[in-house]
Amino acid sequence: MALIASFITQGxxxxxxxxxxxxxxxxxxxxxxxxxxxxxxxIIQPYRDLLRLIRKEAVIAENASWLFRVSPYLIFAATWVAxxxxxxxxxNLQFSWTADLIVITALLGSARFMLALAGMDVGTSxxxxxxxxxxxxxxIAEPAMLLVVFTLALVAGSTQLSAIADFMVSHASLRxxxxxxxxxxxxVALAENSRIPVDNPAxxxxxxxxxxxxxxxxxxxxxxxxxxxAALKLLLYVSLIACLFAPWGIALTGNAVxxxxxxxxxxxxKLAVGGLLLAxxxxxxxxxRVFRVPDFIGIALMLGLLGVLLLxxxxxx
Amino acid sequence: MTSLAIALASIAGLFATSILAVALSKLxxxxxxxxxxxxxxxxxLLAVGLLxxxxxxxEADAVMTLPIGLPWLGIHxxxxxxxxxxxxxxxxxxxxxSIYGIGYGEHEESPGRVLPFFPAFLAGMNLVLLADDAFSFxxxxxxxxxxxxxxVMAHHQEAETRRAGYVYLLMAGFGSLALLLTFGLxxxxxxxxAFITMRAGEHDTISAGLILILALIGAGSKAGLVPLHAWLxxxxxxxxxxxxxxxxxxxTKVAVYGFIRIVFDLLGTPPWWASLLVLIVxxxxxxxxxxxxxxxRDLKRLLAYSTIENIGVIFxxxxxxxxxxxxAMPAxxxxxLTAALFHALNHSLFxxxxxFGSGAVLTATHERDLDRLGxxxxxxxxxxxxxxxxxxxxxxxxPLNGFVSEWLTxxxxxxSPNIPQWSLKVLVPAVGGVLALAAALAAxxxxxxxxxxxxxxxxxxxAAKAVEVDRYSxxxxxMPALLCLLAGLFPGPIIDAIGPTVRSIIGAQMPVQSALxxxxxxxxAESRSSYNGLLVFLFITISTLIAVEVLHRFAxxxxxxxxxxxxxxxxxxxxxxxxxxxxxxxxxxxxxxxLLHARETVEMPPPGSSEPARFRLALKDVIWxxxxxxxxxxxxxxxxRLDRFQFLTIRQYLSLVFAALVILLxxxxxxx
Numbered sequence: 001m002a003l004i005a006s007f008i009t010q011g012x013x014x015x016x017x018x019x020x021x022x023x024x025x026x027x028x029x030x031x032x033x034x035x036x037x038x039x040x041x042x043i044i045q046p047y048r049d050l051l052r053l054i055r056k057e058a059v060i061a062e063n064a065s066w067l068f069r070v071s072p073y074l075i076f077a078a079t080w081v082a083x084x085x086x087x088x089x090x091x092n093l094q095f096s097w098t099a100d101l102i103v104i105t106a107l108l109g110s111a112r113f114m115l116a117l118a119g120m121d122v123g124t125s126x127x128x129x130x131x132x133x134x135x136x137x138x139x140i141a142e143p144a145m146l147l148v149v150f151t152l153a154l155v156a157g158s159t160q161l162s163a164i165a166d167f168m169v170s171h172a173s174l175r176x177x178x179x180x181x182x183x184x185x186x187x188v189a190l191a192e193n194s195r196i197p198v199d200n201p202a203x204x205x206x207x208x209x210x211x212x213x214x215x216x217x218x219x220x221x222x223x224x225x226x227x228x229x230a231a232l233k234l235l236l237y238v239s240l241i242a243c244l245f246a247p248w249g250i251a252l253t254g255n256a257v258x259x260x261x262x263x264x265x266x267x268x269x270k271l272a273v274g275g276l277l278l279a280x281x282x283x284x285x286x287x288x289r290v291f292r293v294p295d296f297i298g299i300a301l302m303l304g305l306l307g308v309l310l311l312x313x314x315x316x317x
Numbered sequence: 318m319t320s321l322a323i324a325l326a327s328i329a330g331l332f333a334t335s336i337l338a339v340a341l342s343k344l345x346x347x348x349x350x351x352x353x354x355x356x357x358x359x360x361x362l363l364a365v366g367l368l369x370x371x372x373x374x375x376e377a378d379a380v381m382t383l384p385i386g387l388p389w390l391g392i393h394x395x396x397x398x399x400x401x402x403x404x405x406x407x408x409x410x411x412x413x414x415s416i417y418g419i420g421y422g423e424h425e426e427s428p429g430r431v432l433p434f435f436p437a438f439l440a441g442m443n444l445v446l447l448a449d450d451a452f453s454f455x456x457x458x459x460x461x462x463x464x465x466x467x468x469v470m471a472h473h474q475e476a477e478t479r480r481a482g483y484v485y486l487l488m489a490g491f492g493s494l495a496l497l498l499t500f501g502l503x504x505x506x507x508x509x510x511a512f513i514t515m516r517a518g519e520h521d522t523i524s525a526g527l528i529l530i531l532a533l534i535g536a537g538s539k540a541g542l543v544p545l546h547a548w549l550x551x552x553x554x555x556x557x558x559x560x561x562x563x564x565x566x567x568x569t570k571v572a573v574y575g576f577i578r579i580v581f582d583l584l585g586t587p588p589w590w591a592s593l594l595v596l597i598v599x600x601x602x603x604x605x606x607x608x609x610x611x612x613x614r615d616l617k618r619l620l621a622y623s624t625i626e627n628i629g630v631i632f633x634x635x636x637x638x639x640x641x642x643x644x645a646m647p648a649x650x651x652x653x654l655t656a657a658l659f660h661a662l663n664h665s666l667f668x669x670x671x672x673f674g675s676g677a678v679l680t681a682t683h684e685r686d687l688d689r690l691g692x693x694x695x696x697x698x699x700x701x702x703x704x705x706x707x708x709x710x711x712x713x714x715x716p717l718n719g720f721v722s723e724w725l726t727x728x729x730x731x732x733s734p735n736i737p738q739w740s741l742k743v744l745v746p747a748v749g750g751v752l753a754l755a756a757a758l759a760a761x762x763x764x765x766x767x768x769x770x771x772x773x774x775x776x777x778x779x780a781a782k783a784v785e786v787d788r789y790s791x792x793x794x795x796m797p798a799l800l801c802l803l804a805g806l807f808p809g810p811i812i813d814a815i816g817p818t819v820r821s822i823i824g825a826q827m828p829v830q831s832a833l834x835x836x837x838x839x840x841x842a843e844s845r846s847s848y849n850g851l852l853v854f855l856f857i858t859i860s861t862l863i864a865v866e867v868l869h870r871f872a873x874x875x876x877x878x879x880x881x882x883x884x885x886x887x888x889x890x891x892x893x894x895x896x897x898x899x900x901x902x903x904x905x906x907x908x909x910x911x912l913l914h915a916r917e918t919v920e921m922p923p924p925g926s927s928e929p930a931r932f933r934l935a936l937k938d939v940i941w942x943x944x945x946x947x948x949x950x951x952x953x954x955x956x957x958r959l960d961r962f963q964f965l966t967i968r969q970y971l972s973l974v975f976a977a978l979v980i981l982l983x984x985x986x987x988x989x
Binding site: 054058061062066073074081095098100102106107110121122125127128129131132133136139140141143154158163216217221224225290291301305309 | 691692694698701705709712713715724727728742743745749753754757758761764765767768772774845846847848849852857858860861864865868871872873875876877878879880881882887888891893894899900902903904906907908
């Protein structure tokens with residue numbers, strides 16, 4: 001019985017992230033529009049976009065290979081699995097021991113690897129631009145992310161997300177190293193999700209583009225799957241920050257059913273706050289030149305290293 | 318006893334195959350005969366290694382003394398768990414290369430320059446692993462170097478190859494000299510050649526430090542540690558591809574074995590700064606190796622540089638193991654050493670695969686230059702798929718095997734705050750960051766390499782006309798690709814198989830993983846950090862299938878082929894694609910400016926002129942310029958100085974002799 005229940009909660013989480021991801025994107029767009037005194041599209045517009053895209057025929061470049069057609073699904077699957085492994089409304093789900101935070105980071109790395117290859121598949125200059133810049137950003141953002149993971153693991157004694165979240169709920173305390181890790185994680189999240197100031201998700205055909213350049217040749221259902229994966233990734237990072245640094249309300253193992261309801265409600269609330277803050281941040285800052293971005297992500301790297309160093313020197317920071 | 322006898326018989330068989338290769342020079346099917354025989358011998362040796370690893374922990378080491386070699390001394394041979402592990406790794410790679418050779422060797426222009434040396438090379442590597450005294454170790458080591466040198470020189474008509482062979486010979490000689498001195502110090506003034514007496518010897522801090530440094534130079538120069546790596550990107554690519562795979566994937570592991578044997582086994586207690594030195598050297602090697610791989614235009618040299626990176630990762634693991642060992646943290650040391658050995662196995666698998674792939678590209682197009690390749694995924698679909706598997710494995714992406722060893726190394730880094738030394742406390746977090754940086758750059762490197770060679774549009778006529786390679790080559794590539802996947806999905810049994818080896822060195826081993834459900838691995842029970850490659854793989858597969866199924870049911874299934882969109886301005890020339898230099902441009906600007914002295918200059922034509930603008934890229938190998946290039950200059954200058962001694966009068970010569978005598982006597986008088 002308990003096994004079935006835990007399978008059901010794991011399944012629920014997988015469906016929940018799928019259902020909420022486009023909503024988070026729509027909400028963020030709406031808030032951004034309101035902040036700019038525009039009315040903005042409806043909050044459920046991303047769902048409509050996805051539906052519209054999957055109804056269209058897919059136009060594929062003449063010399064595209066099988067890799068081009070397979071990648072969107074693999075990217076989506078890797079991102080979905082990663083998102084489903086981050087605790088959202090409850091910790092210690094059935095499969096949470098499958099992968100720790102390092103694996104989740106690496107799964108996103110796998111998705112990026114496929115996306116960068118897909119960008120180079122057709123052999124256009126825009127694809128090459130996007131891929132070469134993406135791998136440059138990633139080569140700084142990934143170590144930064146891993147240093148954040150180290151910080152958290154040294155504080156909580158595990159790289160397992162559920163274990164870290166449990167620790168944060170029970171031993172919550174203000175620490176310098178955690179503050180550094182939070183700042184670094186936010187920078188990494190902005191970079192990984194191609195948000196301002198690293199990349200602009202709202203524009204096309206801008207010479208500084210990265211993510212949009214890689215997916216330029218995609219259309220129809222393939223594009224829908226990639227866009228969905230991007231939305232999932234945004235949701236993943238917001239849930240990650242929420243479960244690590246604001247774990248309040250999350251249901252722990254053995255809690256009653258009501259705790260799960262509270263967990264789900266607080267999770268939706270946290271997502272809303274995350275989207276709101278993201279929109280606020282994005283409207284108050286300008287996009288950076290591409291070669292200033294390494295400095296920006298480099299800050300995350302330095303903060304992460306500083307956090308780990310502090311913890312190595314003394315466990316109480 | 319019997320297993321060692323079988324191993325020796327197989328090695329003797331390899332030597333016999335070498336002779337056979339010369340004797341049968343007229344036989345048309347000589348190629349097939351020689352490589353098949355080598356493959357059989359490798360299978361036998363692999364089985365011996367695996368059986369020893371699978372045997373119970375308490376099994377005594379097989380020992381044997383042969384009455385050949387130096388008079389009254391003989392050759393001591395011994396197979397313990399460490400040799401057995403490396404026997405397995407090396408002969409797995411050797412088997413793959415032999416199978417590959419059956420197909421690839423047919424294209425060899427002068428097979429007589431490769432065939433006799435190939436089995437001899439394998440035999441030399443196996444003998445190094447079994448040697449139990451310094452004499453046979455060094456002789457086998459030299460034999461291995463010379464046999465591989467002969468194959469590097471197979472295409473001696475090219476000036477570049479001759480230079481590579483020259484540099485390789487010099488560096489191999491230098492490394493052997495360092496090893497000779499290492500063994501001299503280990504044996505001590507009254508010492509004996511045999512390892513068993515060396516193991517019992519005591520060393521003061523100075524000689525222990527010297528032994529460590531000399532072992533690092535001797536083994537490190539063969540493995541490709543920076544700054545002793547200079548020969549590796551020259552020599553490895555110059556050889557035929559299956560030999561490159563052996564040199565890069567396998568021979569570097571023999572070097573790692575040599576280092577472990579000397580420092581962990583024979584030396585006893587290394588000096589306190591040993592871990593510090595190894596960690597620093599490993600980190601520098603990892604980052605510089607991968608950065609140079611990212612800048613490289615030649616596919617095989619790119620792979621050779623990436624070998625340097627992976628050797629750095631292995632030495633980081635070894636350095637962590639040393640650090641834990643000296644602080645009496647056996648569980649952590651066992652984890653770090655397991656990670657290093659696992660990575661050694663992984664690297665031998667995917668590097669063999671990638672070199673086989675580059676050989677296939679070379680056979681199909683006769684090109685190694687990235688800027689003359691492209692679009693091969695259409696012409697060589699199987700090779701392209703297998704090369705992709707190798708690229709993903711080496712980029713440490715889950716669920717393949719490269720990720721597992723990286724993950725284990727990260728877990729070892731996370732155990733190091735308990736180390737009391739301040740120097741290590743400050744260094745280890747940085748090493749963790751460096752490791753992550755190297756992994757991310759490796760992924761970038763292989764996105765670039767794969768994207769340019771296999772994706773896009775062909776950049777030359779040869780690439781446009783390429784055809785898939787023969788089925789022996791493909792079979793040789795399928796095997797390591799499958800093993801990469803299996804080692805990624807089922808890391809537990811492999812960790813358990815490494816267990817006895819680690820126990821024989823550290824005295825502890827990682828907890829048994831096979832008992833855990835679903836092949837999960839949990840390196841340290843208290844931390845609850847776990848990874849399950851099998852489930853990650855299953856989840857990804859299931860999610861992909863769900864996505865495909867849902868879309869095929871509800872989405873439009875129409876597909877139309879059309880010209881590429883490219884923002885409305887597609888250009889038919891393949892030159893408009895990103896090239897090898899442009900794909901690495903962002904990373905070059907960020908990382909290589911200071912580390913590799915990357916300089917870009919754009920020469921604009923004067924206004925009104927219709928000449929094209931020119932872009933020039935200059936990269937400098939800082940290590941070569943600062944360490945290697947001055948050596949011939951210094952030698953020439955000092956030779957000029959010493960030249961004066963050739964034209965002295967007899968009185969001056971006599972006074973020189975007298976002065977030398979006085980100095981020597983003074984030295985003798987002062988000597989305690």
